[in-house]
Amino acid sequence: MLNDTEFNLILDRYNRPWKGYRKVRKGPKKRISLHMESLDCRSVDEYLDKLAGNAAEEEELLSFLRITISRFFRDRQLWASLKDMVFPSLLQRTDTLDIWSAGCSCGEEVYSLCILHHLHFADSGSIKILATDANNTCLERGRKGIYQKSSLREVDAGIFSTYFSPSNKRNEYVIKPLFKNRIIWKQHDFFTAPPDKRFDLILLRNNLLTYHSPHIQAEALDRILRTLKPEGFLITGSHEKLPELSSNLIQTDFCSMVYQLVA
Template identity: 30%
Template sequence: MAQDYEQFIANIKKKTGIDLSLYKEAQMKRRLTSLYEKRGYRSFQDYFIAISQDRKLLEEFLDRMTINVSEFYRNGKRWEVLEKKLLPKILERNSRPKIWSAACSTGEEPYTLAMIMSKFMPLSQVQILATDLDENVIARAKVGLYPERSLNEVPDDMKRKYFTKDGSFFKIADEIKRTVTFKKQNLLADPFGGPYDLIVCRNVLIYFTEDAKDILYKKFSAALRPDGIFFVGSTEQIFNPGLYDFETEDTFFYRKK
């Protein structure tokens, strides 16, 4: 069984460029085993053969692997800190800040950033890069249609201004959509570009091993300009920020030295 999974990891890396060995093994193995059993396969080997031949199965595998749980203004108090305390400082340094939402899933995060930025400048001046590994979720983000539960934390004024009801869903306004450029990206393998004034990467790093996190923190740090802000999820505190040239600016916010 262990060998079967190792071979699967090697095959997937060749086929997609994704290195599953950088994810926590027990978690990933459990998730993928239940997926292939549900589809009627008996081993990782059988499953790999199937996903090599069936585009839909491959897409489902990628979707499952990239854990998409997202909502607007998730952990609202943190977004408040960004809006009230940190963005004014960022805008003092750069009136057209360079912003990146990494591992953006179905788009709630970059669109939240755009709504917050709309309080500081015309939306026509807001530019946000949003990246994810999964083309499926990027396609869904571009459509901009969300179930009601995704909007639980959205302030009422923002909900009225930027969402319209569409059947049992809510559609986000085109003027918000236009502020975000979506791109496919593998965080571990691809270059980051920059320098950014703000990088948001939340509720993704928990799925990586400590070694992979170390690589990513270094890459994020290198992609920020001095005094740039790195915003992580509420289970992703960096315990030794100094190692990456970060200083703690607030809970779950780190400033590049």
């Protein structure tokens, strides 16, 4: 399998930071090593040269560098802030919240939003969620709404029994179809034009700001923030930091993961 030095050469070629991948590198390294073998490449230099002349194989590598780890209600402080501060603030201004989950992985975050709204704000307004990811396999899993028990470990017993049913496989559970008409699943990456829509809330968690270099982050984030409504909120991961921006995006005092676009 690739050693860390070899893996770093690949990260450098594709402007990916070692810091972001350090704790999750085992899976990508294993998949890339198998890919190298399939292409009969004996060194990283040979591998990178071969990828440079083959767009399909290069896209295969990029798919290995996409990290799709997620779980329901990840970072409890954030979900408390959404319930106590963000949703009430937004629902004072509109009856329908337009939300974008950018880099939604397999939909754990998307369905967590739906559950939160249904539990606490069903009588206050509705939500519409655009769930996007570059990985079509993840999107298909999100559409099906089937999850391993490991991604549900932060779901309390009451929510679990209300919103999930056992699937036909051991340790797999299906979210009930209550939210299907509230979610649009769409393939999209951070480096193409953003959706032609404005959003009250954008969740950009544990993807762009972790697994890409600062200058790429800034370019992509600038495009993403053009879709955020004035007084709207941007949500990041618990260990992520925003690049320097010229916008009026202010970190809130109630949660370090929540930013607001000041008009």
